[in-house]
Amino acid sequence: MGNFAKVRPVGRRRDGRPIYPIKGGAPTLIEQRDEIVRLLQDPSFEGDVEELLQRADEVAGQIEQAQQRDARLRHLQGLVPPGDPQPVPGQRQQPGMQPDEGGIPDPVSAAEAFVRSKALEHFRSSGKQGKFAVQWDGRAAPAGTVTTGTQPQQPTRVPGIIPQNPDFPLLVANLLDRQTSDGTTLEYMRDTSGPVTGAGTWNKAAVVAEGADKPMSGPFSFDLITTTLKTVAHWVPITRQTADDNAQLMGYINGRLTYGLEFKLDREILTGNGTTQMQGILTTPGIGTYQPGVGSTDAKLITVRKAKTQGELALYPPTAVVMNPLDWQDIELDEDANGQFRVIANVTDPGAPTRLWGLTVVTTVAMAAGTALLGGFRTGATLWERQGITILMTDSHADYFTANTLVILAERRANVAVHTPAAFVRITFAPAT
Incomplete structure (x- = not known):
């Protein structure tokens, strides 16, 4: 037994017995994480809780370390040293130069065909003015491509009701x-x-002299x-x-x-x-x-x-x-x-x-x-x-x-x-x- 490395259990069963990884296939971080999450959520778990928590911390640390390593790798791949115009593998490339979803380097659109064309390369190097043509035959979408028919599209309904005759100001x-x-x-x-x-109207008001009769309206x-x-x-x-x-x-x-x-x-x-x-x-x-x-x-x-x-x-x-x-x-x-x-x-x-x-x-x-x-x-x-x-x-x-x-x-x-x-x-x- 001394010639073999100690195999750490990835969890424990409900009866307390440890769960070891399958021989010849060590569990991935995602599988370890999911197993620990399942055991933590299991109200009937009767194993060593402290050891389970310790294992959860270790897996969390390993995941964080992997994320940091991936971030550093992507950052390094995005850097271009002075004098090196060629993009390194994984670096974000200029529009029209990306491979398609399957990694095929061929152009997948008319725009990419135009950017990659030999005609454009020759036109730029010759320094001439005028026009040139690029032929694009197109390419059918690969099998399994998601289209508008994959899922029936739901109609868009404008909220509310628009009256046929809008209210005219009522002011009379x-x-x-x-x-x-x-x-x-x-x-x-x-x-x-x-x-x-x-x-001849009803108003007979008038100036009246002293002692004179007043008019009747x-x-x-x-x-x-x-x-x-x-x-x-x-x-x-x-x-x-x-x-x-x-x-x-x-x-x-x-x-x-x-x-x-x-x-x-x-x-x-x-x-x-x-x-x-x-x-x-x-x-x-x-x-x-x-x-x-x-x-x-x-x-x-x-x-x-x-x-x-x-x-x-x-x-x-x-x-x-x-x-x-x-x-x-x-x-x-x-x-x-x-x-x-x-x-x-x-x-x-x-x-x-x-x-x-x-x-x-x-x-x-x-x-x-x-x-x-x-x-x-x-x-x-x-x-x-x-x-x-x-x-x-x-x-x-x-x-x-x-x-x-x-x-x-x-x-x-x-x-x-x-x-x-x-x-x-x-x-x-x-x-x-």
Whole structure:
């Protein structure tokens, strides 16, 4: 036994007996590491724990030493002594000079074929100018090459849902005074006495001499307007499973339903018929009108300014003007004889407040092209709301309960009280020439 080197066990079995390496094949560091890790993780290990830990430290040291040796070797191979232009084995070579994955020195791409070509070498050594050709026949990928068909590719899905019609700014309702109604019936007094300017109106105020009779003003006249709050609503069906499992889709649907009500509200404020719909300002009797005279060549910019004067003469100073985007485009792009824009547009900041002649400009497709509405909106009208937007969900519709289908309903109740029609002026632009 003295002629043989002592063989160290690589571990111990559960009964405590040592495990020796197989004769003729010493275990590698990876095999020793994996065996020690397995024994350390084995809760039923009954061998010498201290010896196992000592062996773990020895193997760890040997692995670290091997890593340092490999790092030094790679560093040394990467160094090129002065005067030695040839790369040493293992050194990183210039692009186009690497062997392929199998160690084959032949070029594996057209670029490598070009770099290694004799034609390029001859061209460089000759010092000539011109062009030369390199033929590349290509080479088929070796068997077992991983391709896009090796593993079925998963499609890329963009997160979220992109709406087909992005939200258009809803600004008409924000021009009005907004109040909350206590019931479903809306009654308000509309003053029909007329403006205080001109002869024969209700205002008879005058300077009176001492002892003389004072004039009596009047008569005042009012109309009692009775209407009801109108319900604006719409709904969509959705399965119960979708409502439970897809919160993102639920949020999207709720947002679309809400925007749909706001979108409709802007149009009702302007053009509602007042009977089956809300009361629109443009359909309210008594609002002012302005249209350039026959044959007028007034630009839209000038037309808005003259309509503003008409509103001021009615003693209701205008605060805003609502128009179609096409009409506003004509105004912003209006040029003088020198080609200079008459309206100073802030093209570097589209989010800046838009104003014209001191008026807030609201552009919306709810207003028909060729017309505009100018007025003192908070003075002339009030938006009465019984409730804001309400989102409801139920299965109590038709046979939806047995079909596991729900209804998502969005609704609001509101109406517009145009109590001072004279505060508004409907503008009709002259046709383009």
